Amino acid sequence: METEEQNLQIQGVLEALASILGEAIHAVYLHGSAVSAGLQPQSDIDLLAVTGRPMSPWERQELLSRLLILSGPHPRKAKQPRCLELLVFAGTNDLMQSYPAQADFVYGEWLRPELAAGAVPGVVRDPENTLILAQVRRESVSLMGPQASSLLPAIPQETIRLAIGDALPMLLSGLPGDERNVLLTLARMWRTAQIGDFASKADAADWAVPKMPIMEADTLDYARRAYLGEIVDAWNDKQDAAHAAAEFLRDRVLECLQTTFDQ
Known part of the structure; x- marks a missing residue:
């Protein structure tokens, strides 16, 4: 039942991305604990998407609205949905290879208070983005699009x-x-x-x-x-x-x- 609920959450995110961004979506990857060692009781479901262009203000608001419903609040309680983390990277490899890497949209439960109060995710340049890209390129599961090693840039050590x-x-x-x-x-x-x-x-x-x-x-x-x-x-x-x-x-x-x- 746990796995079925996780799959429903992931499917919900995929459907939201497809309905809001359509053909702009190039790939979606599952990474983190779900891939490396199995989800633990408080593990997030970590997702990374790559698009062909930046998101519009309307698309940001629509995706945020869907994620606030799909994602469970932290700390997770028994039988509640898992916390979701979604990073969207837009455009060419230049934005991902730049340092720190630029994400076009970031959602995580640590942001829920400000997002629920009306803030909308915007562009974020952060060293953590670079580390996530490096990790996803090495270990992830493609839910849509090519394998990460063929799409994401190789981050030098x-x-x-x-x-x-x-x-x-x-x-x-x-x-x-x-x-x-x-x-x-x-x-x-x-x-x-x-x-x-x-x-x-x-x-x-x-x-x-x-x-x-x-x-x-x-x-x-x-x-x-x-x-x-x-x-x-x-x-x-x-x-x-x-x-x-x-x-x-x-x-x-x-x-x-x-x-x-x-x-």
Whole structure:
């Protein structure tokens, strides 16, 4: 039943894109946890679309209206729809290859308060866009159009490392209230900066934990277990531990990046 509900959500997004953008849609890709390691209890359904032109104001509003209905709010409760994340990239590879990559439309549940209040997604240039493009090109499922490796640009490893460094401050600023996701994302960044691949959050934590001091390792493993649905995490009394683990992970990421840049 869970898989059927996920498929209905994905189909709803595909139908919305087709009805609103029509032949402008070149491809739609499923990526993230659904492809790499299987959806966990709080995993989003991550989608990326490529169009042949920028979206009009009417198309932005219509797509937003559909997504606000299709996507479930965060944090997800039992039997509720999953949170959706959709990035739309428009035009030629130049916009995707530019740094930071330019997305024509971004929807995610972290934006729901401002979107529900009347804001409409516009063009976004962000290092995170570059990292997502690199990950989708390497590991995704085509729901419409050619395989990602034949349509999305190849992002050089140096650009991936640059994007990791540039994305760090914004990620760390979101630690209070989003401890689990920030810690697991930092572990992924560390692994990508050192090895060059894109691992799932759980796999990145498994890789990082043995390399960490015991207290910081326990905190990251707590986040990992919560992500997998093994426990229900509560961070009110773990703020100091979360900050210590985040600082350790940040320093490891920066060390890897500095070593790369010095070479």
